[in-house]
Amino acid sequence: PHGKMILRPSRKFLRSDELDVPDPPGYxxxxxxxxxxxxxxxxxKVAVLPVGMAQVSSVILSTKPGAELKKGDEIxxxxxxxxxxxxxxxxxxxxEILAKD
Structure with missing residues (x-):
């Protein structure tokens, strides 16, 4: 295995009406x-943070805490x-991240 998943908190959808700001920021x-x-x-440890924006705002986590992961496994x-x-x-x-021109 290449690693073990150790944390999977629940999804949270942040709505604009939950923010304490003068003008709702909308989408x-x-x-x-x-x-x-x-x-x-x-x-x-490597943190993987998928972010679904605006109308494509659905992040589905398909792996379970404690799962042994190998290269190519869906998470x-x-x-x-x-x-x-x-x-x-x-x-x-x-x-090191090596960028190619």
Whole structure:
């Protein structure tokens, strides 16, 4: 296995009427988010944050806490299209991202 999933909190849909702001921001704050933390023996903990924006705001997490994951395993998906996925690595991972021109 390449890592073990250790956290899967419930989904939260943030509605604009839940914010204490003078003008409702509308669709800008209607994102669905997921959070999966993978504990990898090679790079340490990796946070995977899928963010479904506006009308494609459905993040479905399909893996379970404690699941042993290997390369290519599905951990979740966007139900209606796609948006962004953020990866956050521990500093000790010494990960280098090499951009190609």
């Amino acid at each position: 800008q704050f209607c994102q669905a988010r997921g959070l999966i933390i993978i504990d990898s023996p090679k790079v340490g 979740g998906y966007f139900q209606f299209g796609g948006s962004d996925v953020c990866l956050v690595f521990q500093k000790r991972s010494k990960l």
